[in-house]
Amino acid sequence: MDRKMTESQRAYEAKRAAKNGMSLDKWLVSKEQEKKAATAAKLPPAPPKPPGFFSRLLDRAHKPIKTKT
Template sequence: MPIKPLTEGQRAYEAKRAAKAGMSLEKWLDLKEKDAAAEAKAKAKAQEKAREAAKPAKPPGFFSRLLERANRPFGS
């Protein structure tokens, strides 16, 4: 996902930030793009996890019910 072209003001601002970090503008923009991609990937993963959590719970299977019944006291 390429970043949209920067205006002159934005380019100057990013150049200052890159100089402060001790790297070239191109390297800074590449790093910034990679960070944005990683953040988007993490966000998508979090949304997928949320979707998984929202799914209804599966009812207990045959063996689970059998074990539960075997572990209950006789009076129940």
């Protein structure tokens, strides 16, 4: 792992690794792989929202006034 862990963090991760029947090194590697897989499987961005009330109002205000002939 690239970042340094404090002793308490290392102890916490060691407990979690032992609970899952793994060594600390294998546990940290598996966590990194899961993290990479999660970032790779991100959902595509949501479609843009339709214009709001004030945006539509301003757009309409900038249009010329229609006159009846």
